[in-house]
Amino acid sequence: MQLPAPRGPLSQQVCEILAGRSSDQPSVASLPRPVDQLIDDDDFQLALWMLFELHYRGFDGVDPDLEWDPLLIHSRGRLEACLEELLRDLTRDDVRRAKETGGDFATRLITLIDELDRGSLATFLQRRASKEQFSDFMRQRSIYHLKESDPQSFVLARIDGPAKAALAEVQYDEYGAGDPDRLHAGLFARALDSLGLDSTYGAYIDEASASTLAVNNVMSMFALRRRLRGASLGHLAAFEATSSAPCRRIVGGAERLGLPHAAAHYFDEHVEADAVHEQLAIRNICATLVEQDPRLEDDVLLGAASCLKMDQIAGAALTQRWDVEQARPRVVREQRIGANA
Known part of the structure; x- marks a missing residue:
């Protein structure tokens, strides 16, 4: 599979790192939207999807050792933390009601x-x-x-x-x-x-x-x-x-x-x-x-x-x-x- 077309600065950074054109760490600090809007954020979701895909089939021409690159793992963890925060907020009331069920x-x-x-x-x-x-x-x-x-x-x-x-x-x-x-x-x-x-x-x-x-x-x-x-x-x-x-x-x-x-x-x-x-x-x-x-x-x-x-x-x-x-x-x-x- 070829690397996808970037959809913003974050996914552009990930693409460049995976293609060997950059050694910088993806900058989570530059996210343009608050956490509660990340579901519709093409740039965020594509960047995270590419980092996850390294653990599945990977990408043509991308070094397979990048699957466990420490900087990419660290960056992925920061993106995951944003997504997990969103999900816990989104489902908090549902989880509470379920736990109150007999x-x-x-x-x-x-x-x-x-x-x-x-x-x-x-x-x-x-x-x-x-x-x-x-x-x-x-x-x-x-x-x-x-x-x-x-x-x-x-x-x-x-x-x-x-x-x-x-x-x-x-x-x-x-x-x-x-x-x-x-x-x-x-x-x-x-x-x-x-x-x-x-x-x-x-x-x-x-x-x-x-x-x-x-x-x-x-x-x-x-x-x-x-x-x-x-x-x-x-x-x-x-x-x-x-x-x-x-x-x-x-x-x-x-x-x-x-x-x-x-x-x-x-x-x-x-x-x-x-x-x-x-x-x-x-x-x-x-x-x-x-x-x-x-x-x-x-x-x-x-x-x-x-x-x-x-x-x-x-x-x-x-x-x-x-x-x-x-x-x-x-x-x-x-x-x-x-x-x-």
């Missing part, structure tokens, strides 16, 4: 997920999306789904006992249950191919919105910090618990549009699989993890709430952009009519 931890986690679950994007795709909008959705989602489940694999070495066994079971399914042709990332790649899109890893990074990058950055931050292992698994639980029904709606949208079978097959595969994974993630992973170490409860709830809120933000940004794009030709036509009157 019952065992699984009940508290399910209550939080039920309160925050919103399926508006999947419903839009099912009922209203055009073929162009469906393709746009797939390009945005490719940033994660072409490395699907890879963030959570970092967590396996950081937990033990029943939670580790259950996470390994989920990951085994995500990675095709031993069959490379059934890797979920591979299924998504074939869905892209069927739509005439580029299934190369990272092909659409320059199209990815700030909120799409933020969704990915949250997953990577939780997974790559042992301290936040509970948040990573809470994120996984919320992701799996809110996947089955939306995937069914997306399948309906693909069928309504007459898209190739491969485009719907990826989502159809997740309708049943994620219904099973939901129970594994909530009860066998998160509940047993908190039973082993009650201190992780707040972070598990943080991860679940962050997953759902970030998905809502990214989904709303995408549908709002589509609404603006649909309205623009109508406004232009009205202006032309007015000018000719």
Whole structure:
């Protein structure tokens, strides 16, 4: 994968360092926006995404040893601190309400997920999306789904006992249950191919919105910090618990549009699989993890709430952009009519 095009001074600095054109440390002090606006900050999110990507597939022509460069790790930590502060502020009330819910931890986690679950994007795709909008959705989602489940694999070495066994079971399914042709990332790649899109890893990074990058950055931050292992698994639980029904709606949208079978097959595969994974993630992973170490409860709830809120933000940004794009030709036509009157 090539380095993406910078979107501001921070991502420009990171690009220059990775390309070997600079030895300076990225300057977090130059951030142009307060922390509560970082989700929509293209420059911040792209810079952080590039630093995280060094731990996945890396970039063409970039020294692989930069993955553990002390200055880059230090800079990434400062960016992560900003993102974590934002997430804790964003989810504080949700975590508090969940902890006040009666019952065992699984009940508290399910209550939080039920309160925050919103399926508006999947419903839009099912009922209203055009073929162009469906393709746009797939390009945005490719940033994660072409490395699907890879963030959570970092967590396996950081937990033990029943939670580790259950996470390994989920990951085994995500990675095709031993069959490379059934890797979920591979299924998504074939869905892209069927739509005439580029299934190369990272092909659409320059199209990815700030909120799409933020969704990915949250997953990577939780997974790559042992301290936040509970948040990573809470994120996984919320992701799996809110996947089955939306995937069914997306399948309906693909069928309504007459898209190739491969485009719907990826989502159809997740309708049943994620219904099973939901129970594994909530009860066998998160509940047993908190039973082993009650201190992780707040972070598990943080991860679940962050997953759902970030998905809502990214989904709303995408549908709002589509609404603006649909309205623009109508406004232009009205202006032309007015000018000719």
